[in-house]
Amino acid sequence: MASNSNVVFGDEESQLSGGTNRVQPCSSTPRNRNTIDDDGKKPNFLSLSQRLGIQDFFCLDVWRASMGELLGSAVLVFMLDTIVISTFESETKMPNLIMSILIAVVITILLLAVVPVSGGHINPVISFSAALVGIISMSRAIIYIVAQCLGAILGALALRAVVSSSIEDTFSLGGCTVTIIAPGPNGPVTKGLETAQALWLEIFCTFVFLFASIWMAYDHRQAKALGHVTVLSIVGVVLGLLVFISTTVTAKKGYGGAGINPARCLGPAIIRGGHLWDGHWIFWVGPTIGCVAFYVYTKIIPSKHFLAEYGFKHDFVGVVKALSNV
Numbered sequence: 001m002a003s004n005s006n007v008v009f010g011d012e013e014s015q016l017s018g019g020t021n022r023v024q025p026c027s028s029t030p031r032n033r034n035t036i037d038d039d040g041k042k043p044n045f046l047s048l049s050q051r052l053g054i055q056d057f058f059c060l061d062v063w064r065a066s067m068g069e070l071l072g073s074a075v076l077v078f079m080l081d082t083i084v085i086s087t088f089e090s091e092t093k094m095p096n097l098i099m100s101i102l103i104a105v106v107i108t109i110l111l112l113a114v115v116p117v118s119g120g121h122i123n124p125v126i127s128f129s130a131a132l133v134g135i136i137s138m139s140r141a142i143i144y145i146v147a148q149c150l151g152a153i154l155g156a157l158a159l160r161a162v163v164s165s166s167i168e169d170t171f172s173l174g175g176c177t178v179t180i181i182a183p184g185p186n187g188p189v190t191k192g193l194e195t196a197q198a199l200w201l202e203i204f205c206t207f208v209f210l211f212a213s214i215w216m217a218y219d220h221r222q223a224k225a226l227g228h229v230t231v232l233s234i235v236g237v238v239l240g241l242l243v244f245i246s247t248t249v250t251a252k253k254g255y256g257g258a259g260i261n262p263a264r265c266l267g268p269a270i271i272r273g274g275h276l277w278d279g280h281w282i283f284w285v286g287p288t289i290g291c292v293a294f295y296v297y298t299k300i301i302p303s304k305h306f307l308a309e310y311g312f313k314h315d316f317v318g319v320v321k322a323l324s325n326v
Contacts, residue, residue: 053137
């Protein structure tokens with residue numbers, strides 16, 4: 001991507017925010033940042049290693065940037081799960097509305113804090129979709145996702161250390177739930193959402209999240225025109241709205257709403273365990289399908305949009321083509 005594109009979730013060779021705090025490329029030899037030659041034509045060939053960004057695994061700057069993802073995800077899980085617990089514990093008339101507003105504010109603040117360090121992902125959905133589109137390499141995405149999952153576990157551990165055991169049991173440590181076991185007149189009963197419904201909600205909400213907000217960060221024209229503060233605020237608002245919609249439209253007690261962040265669901269599931277593992281796969285499979293659907297959309301739109309005339313060197317189709325040439 002061109003270094004003047006001002007994309008919020010930038011790649012490893014472009015500015016991450018407003019021209020400062022770059023994560024430098026790892027190669028010891030200069031590379032064309034735009035991945036096009038001097039005549040404005042696509043390069044003839046990029047190796048599979050270059051497409052996958054294998055050099056990122058051996059780059060200290062990439063691992064240092066991943067620390068921003070780790071700490072950002074830890075704070076995200078601690079804050080979001082605290083919000084979930086506190087809003088429902090307060091017994092307000094519309095806890096999901098208050099929860100959604102607070103989530104929007106927290107996510108916006110955290111994204112603004114992490115953007116200068118790593119590009120501000122703190123969500124496997126963003127990292128995976130960015131890798132599919134080609135904004136970052138798949139290798140960098142893997143490093144970021146691992147860091148996000150480890151951070152989510154640390155965040156859940158921190159939350160468990162400060163809440164009582166009764167709160168932890170009652171609210172499942174604020175984790176992502178599809179169903180819960182509740183007492184009934186004739187013994188324990190399972191309450192929640194059906195598997196198919198929960199899966200479709202994850203797919204739809206993930207796609208809407210990418211389409212309605214992350215797209216603005218990926219699109220160099222909108223990111224430059226709006227500015228990264230506005231774009232990241234929109235990301236937070238859209239996520240808050242999706243949480244509110246998913247919890248309101250179902251109105252099912254026991255269903256915690258769309259996760260739209262597999263790492264955030266994984267942390268409490270590992271620390272709390274139990275029924276948090278019931279249907280946990282939904283919070284991974286659903287977002288994955290949503291990311292693929294979004295990628296297909298980016299390949300369908302006219303080539304003059306989204307810098308698609310030249311594409312990105314890590315684009316998934318380019319990786320497959322390079323693989324076929326091995």
